[in-house]
Every structure is written in structure tokens, then in C-alpha cells.
Amino acid sequence: MGPLLQVERCTKYFGGLRAVCNFDITVNEGQLAGLIGPNGAGKTTVFNMITGLYTVTDGDILFDGKSIVGMQPHAIAQLGISRTFQNIRLFPNLTVLDNVRTAYHTHAGYGIRDAIFRTPHFWRKEKELTERAQEFLAVFNLADRQDEIAKNLPYGEQRRLEIARALATNPRLLLLDEPAAGMNPKEVVNLMDLIHFIRDKFSLTILLIEHQMRVVMGICEEITVMDFGEVIARGTPAEIQNDPRVIEAYLGRGTAARLGGVRYAS
Amino acid sequence: MKRRKLEFLGASWLFWVGAIAIYAVVQVLFSTNVITDYMKTVIQLGCVMTIVSLGLNLIYGFNGQFSLGQWGFYAIGAYASADITYRYAAKVSIPLNLGFATFDVGKIAIFLVAILFGALLAGVIAYLFGLPVLKLGSDYFGIATLGFTIVVKVLADNSDTILPFPEMKGARGMVGIPRLTTWFWSFFLLVLCILILRNILHSTTGRAIVSVRENEIAAKAMGIDTVKYKTLSFVIGGIYAGLAGGIYAHLYAFLHPSLFHFIKSFDPMIIIVFGGLGSITGTIVAAFAWAFSLEGLRIILPSGAEAWRYIIYPVALLLIMLLRPQGLLGGIEWGFLKPIQWPRRKIDTGAPTVETATQEAV
Numbered sequence: 001m002g003p004l005l006q007v008e009r010c011t012k013y014f015g016g017l018r019a020v021c022n023f024d025i026t027v028n029e030g031q032l033a034g035l036i037g038p039n040g041a042g043k044t045t046v047f048n049m050i051t052g053l054y055t056v057t058d059g060d061i062l063f064d065g066k067s068i069v070g071m072q073p074h075a076i077a078q079l080g081i082s083r084t085f086q087n088i089r090l091f092p093n094l095t096v097l098d099n100v101r102t103a104y105h106t107h108a109g110y111g112i113r114d115a116i117f118r119t120p121h122f123w124r125k126e127k128e129l130t131e132r133a134q135e136f137l138a139v140f141n142l143a144d145r146q147d148e149i150a151k152n153l154p155y156g157e158q159r160r161l162e163i164a165r166a167l168a169t170n171p172r173l174l175l176l177d178e179p180a181a182g183m184n185p186k187e188v189v190n191l192m193d194l195i196h197f198i199r200d201k202f203s204l205t206i207l208l209i210e211h212q213m214r215v216v217m218g219i220c221e222e223i224t225v226m227d228f229g230e231v232i233a234r235g236t237p238a239e240i241q242n243d244p245r246v247i248e249a250y251l252g253r254g255t256a257a258r259l260g261g262v263r264y265a266s
Numbered sequence: 267m268k269r270r271k272l273e274f275l276g277a278s279w280l281f282w283v284g285a286i287a288i289y290a291v292v293q294v295l296f297s298t299n300v301i302t303d304y305m306k307t308v309i310q311l312g313c314v315m316t317i318v319s320l321g322l323n324l325i326y327g328f329n330g331q332f333s334l335g336q337w338g339f340y341a342i343g344a345y346a347s348a349d350i351t352y353r354y355a356a357k358v359s360i361p362l363n364l365g366f367a368t369f370d371v372g373k374i375a376i377f378l379v380a381i382l383f384g385a386l387l388a389g390v391i392a393y394l395f396g397l398p399v400l401k402l403g404s405d406y407f408g409i410a411t412l413g414f415t416i417v418v419k420v421l422a423d424n425s426d427t428i429l430p431f432p433e434m435k436g437a438r439g440m441v442g443i444p445r446l447t448t449w450f451w452s453f454f455l456l457v458l459c460i461l462i463l464r465n466i467l468h469s470t471t472g473r474a475i476v477s478v479r480e481n482e483i484a485a486k487a488m489g490i491d492t493v494k495y496k497t498l499s500f501v502i503g504g505i506y507a508g509l510a511g512g513i514y515a516h517l518y519a520f521l522h523p524s525l526f527h528f529i530k531s532f533d534p535m536i537i538i539v540f541g542g543l544g545s546i547t548g549t550i551v552a553a554f555a556w557a558f559s560l561e562g563l564r565i566i567l568p569s570g571a572e573a574w575r576y577i578i579y580p581v582a583l584l585l586i587m588l589l590r591p592q593g594l595l596g597g598i599e600w601g602f603l604k605p606i607q608w609p610r611r612k613i614d615t616g617a618p619t620v621e622t623a624t625q626e627a628v
Contacts, residue, residue: 051487052486053483053486053487072486072491073483073486073487074485074486074488074489074490074491074492077486077488077489078489082487082488082489083487085483085484089484089487090480090481090484091476091477091480091481091484091485092480092481093480094476094477097608098473098605101470101473102470102473102474102476102477102485102488102490103488103489104470105470105473105474105477105488105489106489106490108470110469110470111471112469112471112498114469115465115466115469115470115471115472116275116462116465116466117275117276118275118276118465126469126470126606127608129470130608131611134608134610134611134613135613135615138613138614138615138617139615139617140617141617141619143610143611143612143613144610146610165488166488168488169489190618190619193618194617194618197616197617198617201615201617
């Protein structure tokens with residue numbers, strides 16, 4: 001299958017600080033790709049450039065063959081790129097159901113006139129939309145929580161809700177920013193199964209940032225490693241695990257040398 | 267959700283019967299002089315303040331944009347509609363005798379056209395003003411809208427000199443506005459405003475508006491055009507203020523620029539903070555409480571004591587902020603203002619759960 005996302009030589013400066021430099025990545029349709037790197041490597045900056053929250057200083061980003069550089073974030077989202085955030089950004093005071101229904105906004109299919117007069121069309125579409133939202137919640141095992149206020153959910157459920165909300169925008173490409181952060185080992189295993197499940201069920205392409213090696217190594221088909229804003233390695237999980245530059249980036253040169261050829265992830 | 271046939275604006279026939287009953291009972295109390303003319307005006311002032319404050323609650327409470335411009339749009343609606351009825355109401359008279367009462371259909375039509383014009387003018391100005399200003403951050407937006415209210419007040423002061431409206435009489439105050447606001451119009455326009463606001467909020471449009479308040483970046487990432495919805499709520503809020511201004515002008519039949527001083531623009535702000543940001547019920551209760559305490563205390567307290575109001579208000583506000591930061595009725599809505607309840611459904615998606623998660627070797 002052809003490439004869905006192509007990032008070509010992207011560079012981002014914040015004033016004099018070079019956050020990302022000549023970043024390249026190609027994600028093919030249906031692929032589950034990973035982006036890893038030490039803290040401050042520029043991973044989230046890459047996500048923010050793809051979703052239009054940051055303007056790109058230089059380079060090009062193609063989604064489905066068309067450049068999306070310079071487009072508004074909401075317009076990019078409407079093209080079919082959805083995301084979650086490293087620091088959870090739910091709509092904290094809305095109910096769990098409303099969080100998902102809000103994301104369904106662009107596919108609601110009725111306008112403000114129907115809403116004001118509560119026409120039969122409004123009732124029909126609102127019912128349809130609510131049932132869709134409930135299905136997304138069911139996938140993430142949150143169906144019983146639909147009337148709770150989002151900020152009152154436990155952390156792991158907030159993470160799952162954020163993915164459910166991202167899916168409700170009906171994306172083709174899903175960007176997950178540290179989906180397993182703060183989850184216990186059991187939840188992490190469940191999350192990995194879920195990511196596989198939603199990829200197949202909603203025919204998604206997924207690019208994820210993750211720190212927990214067992215997540216990245218367990219589910220990603222191709223991994224790109226960043227350090228100091230640049231790509232330092234790319235390959236299958238097995239290749240990455242043994243790449244000396246990756247070990248060096250994570251552990252520092254001295255430790256890497258002392259460990260010699262010891263395999264990085266266990 | 268069962269389909270209900272007998273409804274208008276999503277409110278059942280039972281709701282409308284109740285609304286007509288409230289209208290009729292109060293009307294009877296007016297006609298039999300159980301409620302004095304003075305208190306009748308106060309009740310209608312409550313309706314006016316509720317409409318202004320509902321508009322502001324949409325902008326600040328639901329959309330999260332701190333605006334002090336509401337009073338400027340109120341002034342625009344008041345002056346614009348008053349100018350129309352001042353010019354044309356005396357010339358049109360189509361009496362309609364129904365036996366038990368006589369209505370002047372011509373005057374009613376002029377009145378409705380005038381207040382709708384005032385509301386729409388306020389909406390158009392809100393749109394033009396909002397386009398550049400809503401791009402500013404929240405604090406700067408507050409300052410800019412405060413400036414707007416001051417500009418409108420200065421224009422009202424000089425409406426007969428720098429603006430071509432000698433009949434507005436500038437700082438001397440506009441007299442001769444026909445007294446066309448009746449309890450019927452105050453009450454039913456208020457009911458319409460409440461229902462329309464409720465219907466907007468409990469729809470996908472309303473969720474988009476609220477998402478901007480909740481987390482603007484997340485809203486954008488979910489495909490919501492945040493600028494569009496900020497502008498939309500600012501315009502609807504402006505229309506509400508303009509409409510209320512029109513009702514007010516034809517209630518008191520006198521407009522003076524000092525009524526539209528920017529200090530007064532804090533009144534609706536106090537009302538929505540007191541009643542609860544994001545609560546329609548709270549706004550209604552607080553606006554009527556405001557009208558009754560402002561005018562009602564004038565009757566109850568001995569003369570000269572009304573100055574105490576300006577001590578009672580801040581203390582009450584302070585206590586509310588300390589004891590109930592979400593507002594008096596924050597998070598509470600009357601039955602018909604509650605969101606539509608949807609049943610929970612058992613759906614088996616076949617998705618993996620924590621229990622079924624594969625124990626991969628890792």
C-alpha cells in the first residue's frame with residue numbers, strides 16, 4: 001500500500017533553538033509505526049507540526065499526496081489526522097459521552113437551524129451520533145462511565161477516553177503521543193491489544209510516540225529513532241534494539257561502551 | 267428516544283400550557299392591581315436582565331471568552347430600536363377589536379420590527395468587532411470589549427452632534443419613545459431566548475462552543491473551527507443583548523447615556539458569576555434576584571439605605587466566590603434545561619478488555 005504520510009526534510013526553529021532538523025518519515029497505509037527518542041528529542045514537536053499546531057520552518061508534509069503545510073489545525077483534523085496528547089487534553093468538565101460526541105462534530109450532519117427548532121432531522125442525527133459515540137466508548141470499555149465527568153476518571157481511563165475521542169473524528173491517520181504513560185503493566189498489555197484491535201477494526205494507520213520499550217518493541221512494525229531533533233536510526237524493532245547509536249542516545253556514550261554489545265531492551 | 271409530535275422548539279405542549287398559565291396568572295395579578303405598576307416594571311426589568319445575562323453566559327460561561335462588551339450591544343439595541351419606533355410608531359395604527367380587548371396590530375408590528383432590527387444590528391456589529399478582536403488572548407479580549415462599551419457610551423453622549431440622530435438628544439437623554447413593551451412580550455421573548463439557548467447548547471454546535479472553553483487546542487485537534495465558534499457565540503450573545511436593549515427602551519420609554527456607562531457592564535457579569543457560569547437556571551434566578559434587590563430594596567429599606575446595596579452586592583459576591591465557587595446554581599439545571607438523556611446501551615464490540623488481554627512475553 002502507498003504512503004499515507006510523508007514528512008520531508010522538516011525543520012522547526014523556536015527562535016534560535018533548533019528543535020527538529022531535516023526530519024523525514026514515511027508511514028504507509030495500514031502501518032503501525034513508532035517514533036522514539038530520549039526526552040527533548042523533538043518527537044512531540046514533530047506531532048505538533050503534522051497536526052498544524054506549530055508552523056513548519058522548512059520542509060514539507062504530505063498527507064495522502066497533498067501538502068498540508070500552512071493549513072489550520074482543524075482543517076488538517078478534518079482531512080483525517082487525529083491525535084492524542086502527551087499531557088492529557090480532555091474536555092475536563094464534560095461527561096465522558098460528550099467528550100466523544102464533541103469529536104464527532106464534523107460528521108454530525110445537522111446545522112444550528114435544526115438544533116434551534118429541534119427538527120426530526122435533529123433527533124435522528126443526534127440519536128445516530130450518540131449511538132456511534134457509545135460504540136466508541138464500548139470499544140474502550142468505558143460504556144458504563146458515559147455520564148461521568150471526564151476529569152473524575154482514573155488516569156488510565158482518561159488515556160483510553162482520549163483515544164476514543166480521537167477515533168470519533170473518523171481519522172485515517174491516528175497519532176498517539178505516549179498512550180501508555182502512567183499505566184500499570186496490566187493496562188499496558190491491554191492497551192497494546194486495543195491498538196491492534198482498533199487498527200484493524202477502523203482500518204487505521206497509526207504513528208505512536210512511546211517511552212515504554214515493551215510497547216514500542218511489541219507492536220510497532222517500523223521504528224524511527226530521534227535524538228537532538230534528528231533521525232539517528234530507522235528499522236524493525238530487532239534492528240533498532242541492536243543499533244549502537246540508539247543505545248548511545250539512550251544511555252550515553254560511556255555506559256554504552258561499558259555495556260558493549262549487551263542487548264538494550266529486555 | 268420517542269418522537270414527540272406536539273412540540274415547538276423542542277418543548278412539549280405541556281411546557282407551553284405551563285408558560286401560558288404563568289403569563290396569565292401574572293397578567294391577572296397586574297390587572298387586579300395585586301402587583302403594583304412599579305413592581306410590574308421591576309419584573310419586566312428582570313426579564314430584560316435575564317436575556318442580557320444569558321447572552322453573556324453564552325460568551326463567557328459556555329464559550330470561555332471574558333467579555334465586558336455586552337453592555338455596549340445592549341445600548342446599540344436600545345437606541346436603534348427606539349429610533350425606529352420614535353420615527354414610525356406614531357404614524358402606524360391598525361386597531362383590531364376582538365371584543366374583549368383592542369390590539370393595535372400596526373404598533374405591535376413596528377415594535378417587533380424595531381427590536382428585531384436592534385438585535386440584528388447588535389449582532390452585525392458583534393460580528394465585525396469580533397472578527398479581529400476574538401483573535402486576542404482572553405485578558406486582552408476583556409480589555410478590548412471594555413473599550414467597546416466605552417466607545418458606545420461616548421457615541422450615545424454625542425448622538426446628536428457627531429452622529430446624525432438629533433432625536434436621540436445626546437447627553438440630555440432620549441425622550442418620547444412609545445411605551446410598547448408589555449408583559450406579554452417581555453415574558454414570551456424571554457421564554458423564546460431561554461429555549462433557543464438551551465437548544466443550541468444541547469446540540470453539536472453547543473458542544474463545539476463548550477469545547478473551546480474546555481480546551482482550545484484539543485478542540486482544534488478534533489476538527490473544530492474554534493474561531494468560527496467563538497465568533498458565533500459572540501454574535502448570538504450580542505443579539506441577545508440587542509434584543510434586551512430594545513425591550514428595555516420600550517419599557518421605560520427613556521434612554522440616557524449614563525444607563526450605558528461601562529460600570530454597568532459589570533452587572534450582567536456579576537449576575538452570571540453569582541448564578542453560576544455555564545448555568546442557564548442560575549442566570550435566570552440571579553437576574554431576577556438582581557432586579558428585585560436593586561429596585562425591591564428601595565421599597566423595603568428606609569430611604570437613604572439603598573446605598574447599602576453597593577456594600578451588600580460585593581459582600582454577597584465575595585461570599586459566593588468563597589463558599590460556592592461554581593456559583594449559586596452552578597451545575598444545577600431545571601428539568602427542561604437539562605441535556606437530553608440517552609439510554610445506556612450494552613454493545614459487544616469484541617474489543618479486548620483488561621481481563622482478556624493476552625499475556626504476551628515481554
